[in-house]
Structures are given as structure tokens and as C-alpha cells.
Amino acid sequence: MPENVNRQWILKTRPDGMPKESDLDLIESPIPEPKHGEILVKNLWMSIDPYMRGRLRDGPSYAPPVAIGGVLQGESVGRVMESRLDGFKAGDIVRGHIGWQEYGILGITGAHVVDTSLGPISTSIGVLGMPGLTAYFGLLEVNRPQAGDTIVVSAASGAVGAIVGQLAKIMGCRTVGIAGSDEKVSYIVDELGFDAGINYKTEDVSVAIAESCPNGVDGYFDNVGGEITEAVMPHFNLYARMAICGRISEYNDDLPSMGPRVLRYVHAAQATVEGFLVFRWADRYEEGRSRLAQWVRDGQIKYKEDVVEGFENSAKAFIGQLGGANFGKLLIKVSDE
Amino acid sequence: MPENVNRQWILKTRPDGMPKESDLDLIESPIPEPKHGEILVKNLWMSIDPYMRGRLRDGPSYAPPVAIGGVLQGESVGRVMESRLDGFKAGDIVRGHIGWQEYGILGITGAHVVDTSLGPISTSIGVLGMPGLTAYFGLLEVNRPQAGDTIVVSAASGAVGAIVGQLAKIMGCRTVGIAGSDEKVSYIVDELGFDAGINYKTEDVSVAIAESCPNGVDGYFDNVGGEITEAVMPHFNLYARMAICGRISEYNDDLPSMGPRVLRYVHAAQATVEGFLVFRWADRYEEGRSRLAQWVRDGQIKYKEDVVEGFENSAKAFIGQLGGANFGKLLIKVSDE
Numbered sequence: 001m002p003e004n005v006n007r008q009w010i011l012k013t014r015p016d017g018m019p020k021e022s023d024l025d026l027i028e029s030p031i032p033e034p035k036h037g038e039i040l041v042k043n044l045w046m047s048i049d050p051y052m053r054g055r056l057r058d059g060p061s062y063a064p065p066v067a068i069g070g071v072l073q074g075e076s077v078g079r080v081m082e083s084r085l086d087g088f089k090a091g092d093i094v095r096g097h098i099g100w101q102e103y104g105i106l107g108i109t110g111a112h113v114v115d116t117s118l119g120p121i122s123t124s125i126g127v128l129g130m131p132g133l134t135a136y137f138g139l140l141e142v143n144r145p146q147a148g149d150t151i152v153v154s155a156a157s158g159a160v161g162a163i164v165g166q167l168a169k170i171m172g173c174r175t176v177g178i179a180g181s182d183e184k185v186s187y188i189v190d191e192l193g194f195d196a197g198i199n200y201k202t203e204d205v206s207v208a209i210a211e212s213c214p215n216g217v218d219g220y221f222d223n224v225g226g227e228i229t230e231a232v233m234p235h236f237n238l239y240a241r242m243a244i245c246g247r248i249s250e251y252n253d254d255l256p257s258m259g260p261r262v263l264r265y266v267h268a269a270q271a272t273v274e275g276f277l278v279f280r281w282a283d284r285y286e287e288g289r290s291r292l293a294q295w296v297r298d299g300q301i302k303y304k305e306d307v308v309e310g311f312e313n314s315a316k317a318f319i320g321q322l323g324g325a326n327f328g329k330l331l332i333k334v335s336d337e
Numbered sequence: 338m339p340e341n342v343n344r345q346w347i348l349k350t351r352p353d354g355m356p357k358e359s360d361l362d363l364i365e366s367p368i369p370e371p372k373h374g375e376i377l378v379k380n381l382w383m384s385i386d387p388y389m390r391g392r393l394r395d396g397p398s399y400a401p402p403v404a405i406g407g408v409l410q411g412e413s414v415g416r417v418m419e420s421r422l423d424g425f426k427a428g429d430i431v432r433g434h435i436g437w438q439e440y441g442i443l444g445i446t447g448a449h450v451v452d453t454s455l456g457p458i459s460t461s462i463g464v465l466g467m468p469g470l471t472a473y474f475g476l477l478e479v480n481r482p483q484a485g486d487t488i489v490v491s492a493a494s495g496a497v498g499a500i501v502g503q504l505a506k507i508m509g510c511r512t513v514g515i516a517g518s519d520e521k522v523s524y525i526v527d528e529l530g531f532d533a534g535i536n537y538k539t540e541d542v543s544v545a546i547a548e549s550c551p552n553g554v555d556g557y558f559d560n561v562g563g564e565i566t567e568a569v570m571p572h573f574n575l576y577a578r579m580a581i582c583g584r585i586s587e588y589n590d591d592l593p594s595m596g597p598r599v600l601r602y603v604h605a606a607q608a609t610v611e612g613f614l615v616f617r618w619a620d621r622y623e624e625g626r627s628r629l630a631q632w633v634r635d636g637q638i639k640y641k642e643d644v645v646e647g648f649e650n651s652a653k654a655f656i657g658q659l660g661g662a663n664f665g666k667l668l669i670k671v672s673d674e
Contacts, residue, residue: 262593
């Protein structure tokens with residue numbers, strides 16, 4: 001491969017429903033040059049997250065969509081190759097929205113030096129990065145668990161869900177996870193210490209919630225939406241708190257799909273449902289990161305990485321994730337550290 | 338009519354969908370005798386409320402259902418005819434769940450002396466009673482309006498909605514009401530001072546919300562659920578607060594009806610949706626009542642009573658209310674004061 005090549009994944013056509021590999025394109029460009037106030041970063045580990053599906057849609061959202069022909073967005077951790085930005089030097093490990101490309105440019109607002117003493121580099125975009133912080137703030141600030149509460153989490157073996165469940169255990173809660181295979185259910189119960197797990201593909205979720213939550217549901221951390229959520233909500237206790245973190249089952253729907261009207265359960269239980277994005281707590285990331293790192297060091301929080309080797313496999317991995325194929329935090333290993 | 342007659346409305350058959358008059362029965366019984374610790378109360382004004390539909394259904398709810406053959410439940414204000422309870426004497430005006438009957442028995446936990454200096458007797462079960470307190474606590478504690486916010490309320494000319502909108506105006510909010518006739522819309526705008534009104538029977542609610550809420554929706558006080566609510570939610574601003582007070586459009590559904598999955602809007606706006614029952618603030622009723630009474634005296638809160646004369650018309654009035662026929666706080670005038 002010639003030296004001055006930057007492979008990039010771009011958006012070719014806006015997906016209709018589940019994205020196809022042909023909606024994206026892998027192209028080659030020259031490696032960009034950093035301008036004054038910028039750094040050139042070589043991508044080492046790239047995070048693949050379900051929310052990116054929303055960025056492929058043209059329409060109002062909390063972030064602007066990817067343009068046709070534009071490089072796909074996403075957070076990565078990489079090595080500074082060249083710095084024209086004070087406070088950064090070649091060799092530094094930085095985290096930021098490099099995008100789906102082998103080399104990217106970051107500026108002062110987008111580059112964050114990674115404290116490599118906290119854990120392996122890849123954890124800076126996993127358990128100690130956005131997924132871990134999402135679990136930490138969403139559970140503690142929105143679900144507000146009390147010892148003895150029953151907390152249910154969907155997509156429970158995923159990058160966020162697995163941390164939510166372990167945090168709920170640390171908080172003294174009964175913790176029940178919903179996942180998409182017996183292997184994932186075994187993992188959350190046997191490896192992570194959840195009190196119970198439900199395989200939504202083989203079990204009636206409503207019946208299983210009734211059985212595994214004999215005292216009802218006090219908190220629900222929702223990553224999936226749709227039918228699974230509609231099966232959980234009727235089991236809410238008085239003053240239950242539901243945190244909406246993601247709605248992966250609905251991300252491919254341009255228009256809302258139909259379901260039973262569930263707000264009756266919110267009324268009856270005097271429950272609270274709150275949507276959140278982790279950016280709300282940006283001024284507290286260091287608190288969250290240091291507490292998570294301590295729990296990881298103590299062995300109270302375990303994490304699982306689902307590593308896909310090779311940048312060329314990114315699109316396939318992303319599509320697989322939207323269908324529930326990954327198991328653990330999905331990472332593309334773009335190049336050797 | 339013979340003297341020792343107590344007319345009562347009882348539940349004959351559980352309604353399937355919208356109740357029919359034949360589901361209820363008007364019977365005659367002897368007037369009961371109060372035991373030690375009880376009072377006999379003559380019903381003067383009886384409140385008819387949509388939530389009573391839920392009490393006719395056999396199933397879990399926040400209150401036990403009315404039994405087949407049982408007297409329908411509801412709050413009234415009446416006059417003590419005979420007291421065997423300390424602190425109450427014949428002639429006192431009391432408020433309580435007398436039920437759908439001309440005479441009822443109340444005990445120490447169910448009888449509340451009415452401060453008749455605050456307003457006409459009937460207001461003790463209207464603007465100064467449960468409907469007014471529901472508006473007061475739901476708006477202030479759940480919607481938490483700030484000056485400059487845009488507040489939307491459904492069933493806006495109703496006993497609760499009309500107070501919500503006027504309180505929102507007092508709080509300095511832009512206030513938009515949704516109601517079911519041009520006459521009701523004129524009333525809330527021209528008489529009550531709402532900034533805008535929407536007739537959901539003749540207008541596209543989503544389009545009308547966009548027009549009447551140019552800065553989006555910060556708070557939504559929901560009395561109706563269903564399609565109207567589904568048209569409002571996409572207009573939520575960041576951190577919008579929705580208070581679920583009632584779901585009258587869904588009360589006749591034994592199973593949840595289907596609608597678009599709206600929790601995506603809660604997620605995108607990082608909104609909060611909270612169900613509530615006014616009983617949560619029982620220890621603050623006096624605060625609410627005295628503030629409401631002051632606003633009524635000052636002319637800042639107006640109220641409208643929809644008085645149906647004659648106890649025998651109760652069932653018809655209740656069924657009409659579920660269909661949106663009433664205009665203002667629906668009261669049965671059971672007997673002269």
C-alpha cells in the first residue's frame with residue numbers, strides 16, 4: 001500500500017430501513033495536513049455505536065446528519081502523528097471524533113488526551129469512555145437507584161447495559177437484564193453477577209419480568225425501545241423511574257412505528273420517564289471516569305470488548321450491531337498500537 | 338316520595354367500551370343510620386369525573402373497583418344530618434366520598450369540614466377541591482413552569498385544564514389550550530386569557546401546535562392521551578416536562594389501543610414524562626386551596642360550572658362527559674342547599 005493513503009468510509013446513499021453495505025463506500029484519500037491549532041491523529045481503535053444510525057438520516061436530531069459523500073462520524077482513540085496545537089505532541093494518545101478514517105484532524109475542542117494509566121487504550125472509548133459514562137450518569141442521575149430496588153436493563157450485555165447492571169449491583173439493587181441470546185444471558189448472570197437474565201428471543205418478556213421481578217420494577221434503563229420496553233412498562237412500581245438511553249429497535253424507522261399506548265402505565269404508577277444524552281453531564285466526566293476506573297481495578301466492574309480486526313470490516317460490523325450480532329463493546333482495531 | 342328513601346346509582350354490569358345507561362341502575366334503599374364515630378350526610382353537590390370510568394373496571398388500579406351491585410363512587414359536598422362523630426354537628430357542610438346516592442355515611446377519615454368562607458359550597462369540589470388542586474400541584478410540581486415557557490394543556494376548558502391554563506398565565510407562560518369545540522376555544526382565549534386555542538375536532542393538532550407554539554413546547558399538561566398527545570409530543574423542546582393527569586381518550590379501552598411509538602420524542606428532547614395523582618400532595622392541600630381561593634377572589638382565576646339538575650340524570654351526565662359533552666366543571670345538583 002502506498003504511504004500517503006487515508007482510507008475513509010463515506011455515506012453513498014441514505015439507508016432505507018436497515019443499512020446495507022452498499023449504502024457506504026470505502027474510498028482512499030491523501031492523509032490530511034494539520035493546520036495551525038490542529039493535530040493529525042492516526043486512528044487506533046474506533047467505536048461503533050448504534051446511535052450512528054440516526055446520523056445517517058436527513059432530519060432534525062441532536063446532531064447534524066452525515067452528508068452524502070461525507071465521512072462517517074464516530075469516536076476513536078488514536079496517536080498524534082503531528083501537532084500544531086499547544087498542549088499536544090507527537091506520540092500522545094488522544095480521544096475524539098476522528099471519524100471513520102485511518103487518519104483524522106482534531107482541533108482544540110475535539111481532542112482529549114487519554115490518561116493511559118487508567119487502563120488499556122481501548123477502554124477510553126469503552127468502559128472509561130462514552131459507553132461507561134452513559135451507564136454511570138444515566139443510572140445514577142435518571143434511574144436514581146436505592147438499595148433494595150429492582151432495576152431492569154435492556155441490551156444488557158452491550159457496552160452500556162453491562163455497566164448499568166454492574167453499577168446497579170454495586171448500589172445494592174436486584175438487577176435483571178434482557179438480552180438476545182442464551183450466551184449473553186449466561187454472561188450477564190454468571191460473569192457479571194446480574195440476579196436474572198431474560199432472552200427476549202425465546203421468552204415472553206412480560207411473563208419473564210413478572211417472574212424475575214417479584215417485587216415489581218423500580219427502575220428501567222432502556223436501550224432498545226419497541227416491544228421489549230412495552231413488555232416492561234406494565235410492571236412499574238409506584239414512582240418507578242425509566243431512563244431512555246437508546247431505542248435501537250426503532251432506529252431504522254423513519255417514521256414512528258406503532259405500538260400499544262404505554263403512557264397509561266406511566267400514569268397509573270405515577271412513574272417518571274426521562275430521555276437523556278450523556279453530554280448533559282460533560283462537566284462531571286472526570287468524576288465518572290475515575291469512579292469507573294476504580295471499580296474496574298477493584299474487579300467490581302468487568303467489561304467485554306468485541307474486537308473486529310481491520311478497518312475494511314467497519315460497515316459490516318455496524319450493520320451487524322444494529323441487528324444485535326455483537327457481544328460486548330464493539331470496537332474496530334484500525335491499526336496496531 | 339316517601340320520607341325514608343335514599344336513591345342510589347349502582348353498577349349493574351361492567352361496561353364494555355363506552356358505558357351505557359343500562360350498565361347502571363337507579364335504586365331505592367332506606368336512609369342509613371350513622372353508627373358511633375360516623376355522620377349521616379345529605380348530598381348537595383356531586384362531582385362527576387372521568388377517572389370514575391376506571392373504577393368500573395375489574396382489575397388492578399390505584400383504587401379498588403366498584404363491585405357489581407355496589408354504589409358508584411365519587412366526591413360530593415353535603416350537609417350533616419346527624420352526627421355521632423366528635424367535631425361534627427348537624428348542619429355542618431362537609432366534603433367527602435359520599436358516593437352516587439342522596440344520603441351517605443362518612444367516618445373520621447373520610448369527612449372534611451368545608452370552609453364556606455372561601456367560596457360557594459360547590460367550589461369545594463371544583464376550583465377549590467380536587468380539580469383545582471390537581472391543576473395546582475400538577476402544573477407547579479410536575480410541569481414546573483418558568484416565566485417565558487410555552488405550556489400546552491389538553492381538555493383545556495375542563496375542570497382541571499381551565500385552571501391549569503390560568504395558573505400558567507399567572508406564572509408568566511405562553512399558554513395554549515386544546516379543546517373540542519369552537520365555543521370552548523373561544524371561552525379559553527376570550528374569557529380565560531389563554532394565548533391560543535386549538536379545536537382538535539376541526540384542526541390538525543400538530544400543525545396548529547407548530548403555529549401557536551413558535552418557540553416549541555416546554556410543558557404539556559395532559560388530560561386526554563391518545564392522538565392529541567401524540568400530536569403534541571414531537572414539538573417538545575429540550576428538557577420539556579409532560580405531566581400525565583388523565584387519559585380520557587383511552588379510558589374506555591380495556592387493553593391499550595395502538596398508536597405511534599412516541600418515546601423517541603422523549604429521548605430526542607431529553608424530556609421528562611411523569612404521571613401523577615393529586616393525593617401525592619395531600620399534606621399540602623391547605624396551601625393549594627388558600628392560594629387558589631385568593632386568585633379566585635382577585636379575579637385571576639375564573640371557573641365555570643356545568644350544573645345538571647336532578648340526581649336521576651347522573652348516569653347520562655357521566656356518559657356525556659366521557660364523550661366530551663360537558664363544558665366546565667360537571668356537577669350534579671342533588672338537592673337544594
